[in-house]
Amino acid sequence: MNSSPPPYPPARTVDAFEDVAGVRVPDPYRWLEPETDEVQRWQRRQAELATSIAYDGQDPAAVRKLIETYDAGSRPALPRFAAGRWFRAVNTPGAAAPSVVVADRPFGAGRPVVDLTAFGDGQNPAFLSWLAPSPNGRVLALGVCTDGSEHNTVRLIDVDSGRVLDGAPRQVLHSAWAGGVSWLPDSSGFFFLALTGSPHEFRQAVYRHRIATRDSAGSTVVEPIPVGEGSQEYTLLQFSADGRWVVASHRVGSPVPVAVRDLSRPAAPWRPFVTDCAGTVAGHIVGDRYIAVTDVAAPRGRVVALPLDAADPNDPASWTELVPEGETVLRSLSPVGDHLYLSEFDRTCARVRILDRSGAVTGEVPLPGQGALSAPFFALTGLAVGSPPDDFVFAFSTPTSSWGVYRHRPGEADIETLSAPAVTLDADVTFERAVALDGVEIPYHVVRPAGSDPTQPAPTLISAYGAANVPLLPQYQPEMAAFVAAGGVLVQAHLRGGGEFGRDWYLAAHRERKHVRDRDLIAVAEHLIATGLTTPGRLALTGGSDGGLMCGVALTTRPELWCAVLPMAPLLDLIGGTRDPYLDFVIRKAWADPDDPAEVRRLLRLSPYQLVGPGVFPAVYLQAGATDPRCPPWHARKFAARLQAAQEGDAPILLHVFDNAGHGAATSYEVATAQDAEWLAFLIRTLGLGRQEASG
Known part of the structure; x- marks a missing residue:
């Protein structure tokens, strides 16, 4: 590392404040929010500095080649x-x-x-x-x-x-x-x-x-679908195969069939269906019933059937239970011919059972290992299946075996490989647990290069999310595989707030309990150090979006734990986010009510931009997309400027906002490869992994 911080592009401060519910919050880098010429020049200079430091002493082509090699196994x-x-x-x-x-x-x-x-x-x-x-x-x-x-x-x-x-x-x-x-x-x-x-x-x-x-x-x-006055949630329509029924499923993370319409009666209007439900009811129309996975009265999930003409569909007593709650976490249903395939998590690993149209379990799919099925990020998106095929076609991977595509035909004992995995990572996987402050065990997977000495502290990267009922699964991730191939140890931490272990796990770190996710992360980090897997001088952390906010909290509240922190496409200013219509919607749903002064003060304790103060910080690499509609790049810009000014140590605070990049889901291959390569180069440099040496 350098003996002194690099020469950052100068960032002035302004006398700006944000007033939220009467709580006055200083905002000295507000000028970095709009996309002015001044901001663009500053942003470009930051990107140039980040690239030069990340690749210092390394061959960019060699790092890119490493990314491309393991990206061959992308989902x-x-x-x-x-x-x-x-x-x-x-x-x-x-x-x-x-x-x-x-x-x-x-x-x-x-x-x-x-x-x-x-x-x-x-x-x-x-x-x-x-x-x-x-x-x-x-x-x-x-x-x-x-x-x-x-x-x-x-x-x-x-x-x-x-x-x-x-x-x-x-x-x-x-x-x-x-x-x-x-x-x-x-x-x-x-x-x-x-x-x-x-x-x-x-x-x-x-x-x-x-x-x-x-x-x-x-x-x-x-x-005119009756989704509720003022709702900003997402809505997806589902049709029965015979064209009689259509259901409107509402809410992206915990969908419910909020309205139904009988299309056999052209004049029939939309009728409210499940409108009073805090949980999830996510499924498909089968005949005259809506068969769904629900966590209502079953935190790990059960399968139920709701008559589409039910007099009171909000009453769970009127639902017919088809598959009761068990030890696994039921996640989703996929219609396949005359069957429904039920996806589950068994200690985060995939399991798939087969139901007939009555809901009876008739078999199980023999999956090719201990890993994960491909699935959309949010439950609502998974309901968009189109015309149901006659066979179950699915993608599957493990942390060390890239994505393959397989087919299971109902009634057959085996699966057929349609597209074999392209990459096998030479590494070992173990399932471990840390204990949080409240005594709850926090599981994590460790992916270690084969042949490495487990008794020696290793350069280690924690990857985590823990939010929005979204599960972090034991699946292949190309950029993480490249990190392990370069000699690092990957830890995938399953923090509360995620969807890996059911509804109770999710709600344990939701809204007023959001801080629980941050404590779980610290418990995992301290456990890795206490057990000798790594040391603070060799431990890095990364996460994206809400996971980027998690990174921001970790590096501002416990900077001594980390050698490097890499927030990706991050949300970092919860107070400023209340001025953005999309983020205001997200903050109200997942964090707090910004119209309540007490809730605003709680937000301040969770918002990394406001948590920055003078101190010694680890090396930081912030990466954002210039066209990100969810976490606009000004979050990363403002946080970087404030952190660079507050840094009293020698480690660099770097920022790279990539053009033509958003939140990740629509970024082109060329731009995504450049992003991943620079991210990896920074980790190789900072953790002292096997350098990709400069040629010549």
Whole structure:
């Protein structure tokens, strides 16, 4: 490390304050929020400094090669089924954007339907956010993003000719979290959730779009679904196969079927369904029932059936229990032909049981190891399944074996490998536990290079999240695999607030108990040190989004524990976030009520930007995306400036905001590779791993 801090671009302070519910909070770097020319110049100089220090003494091409080698095992986009055919995106080496092919088998060679290169904006390649073929297989709907932000627009393609159809809706979708579009069973149109104004305003509505025909023009109108006055939550529509029923599932993290409509009665309006439920009821329409995984009266989950014509669907006593709560955590259902495949977690590892349409368990899928199934980040997105296939096609990986794709046919004993894992990491995996302050055991996985000496303290990276009911699973992650291949030890910590162990685990670190997640992290770090796996001088921490906030709290409250901290696409200013419509929605849901002074003062104790004070801090590498709509780059800018000014030690505080990058879900391969390579270079340098030496 350098003997003195690097020469940072100067950052002035201003006499600015934020008043939230009467609580006056200084905001000395407010000027770094708007995208002015001054801010852009400062940001570019910060990026140049970060790159030069991260790669100091290393060959950037060699680090990139390491990332590319392990990125070969990245999670594939599973093909979508319709009318006996399979649609999937194909990334051709050297191509600026993927193409979509259609085949009669999930990974058959097939034929091209459309090349997304045509949808680029002239400067940036097109990114495929989602794809959804119509039930009759004749029209393909695509979500296209060109700036990494996740904001995408619908394109419609004639499958037979590859022609781009006129009349696609013009509304902008905020993300792919609501699954893109939900086709009507007769393929005459679809529903989709989109913004009603500018992305910054974050107001969404469900629209109904009718496809133009020879006899009628297309149309796009708002669908009046009763989701509750003022709700900003996400909504996804689900149809029965026979076209009679449609259900509106609402809430991205803990969805419930909030409304139902009987389409066999054209004049029948939407009827409120499950409207009084704090838990999750997430499933699919089967006949005249909604069969779902719920955590109501079952923290680890159970499977229930709700009659779609129930007089009081809010009363759990009217639900029929099909699979009772057990020792595993029930997570989701997938319709497959006449069956439902039930995904579960057994000590975070995947298990899949098979149910018939009555809900009886008829078998179990023989998975290829102890690992994880591919699944969307949020439960609501997982409900967007389109036309149910006759076979269960799934992606699976372990921390040391990259993603493969497999097929299970109902009634068969074995699975078929459709696409074998491309990468095997030479490492060992163990499952350990730390004990939190309140006596609760906090599990974590350790991924250690094979042949390394377990008695010697190792350069170690903790990766954690612990929020939003989202599980951190024992799955393959390319950038983490590259870190282990470089000689590091990876620790995946399963903190409270996540979804790995059911509803009680999630709520234990939610809203007013958010601090529990931070204490769990410290318990894991201290346990790693106490057991001799590592030392503070060899311990790093990373996390993204809400996990980036976790990193910010950890480095400002316990700086002595870490050698390096790497917040990614981070949320760092909870007070300033209340001025952003999207973040205000998130903060109210997951942290506190910003209209309550006591709650605002509690937010102050959780907000890293406000926690910064003079001190000796570890090395920090902040990475953000210039077009991130969830955690805008000003969070990282303001935090970096304040931390650089407060640093009394020698370790560098680095910031790199990447252009044409968002929150990660729509970032192009080239930009994502550059991000991962610089992140890894910083870790190699800071932890003293096997350097990728400069050539020449």
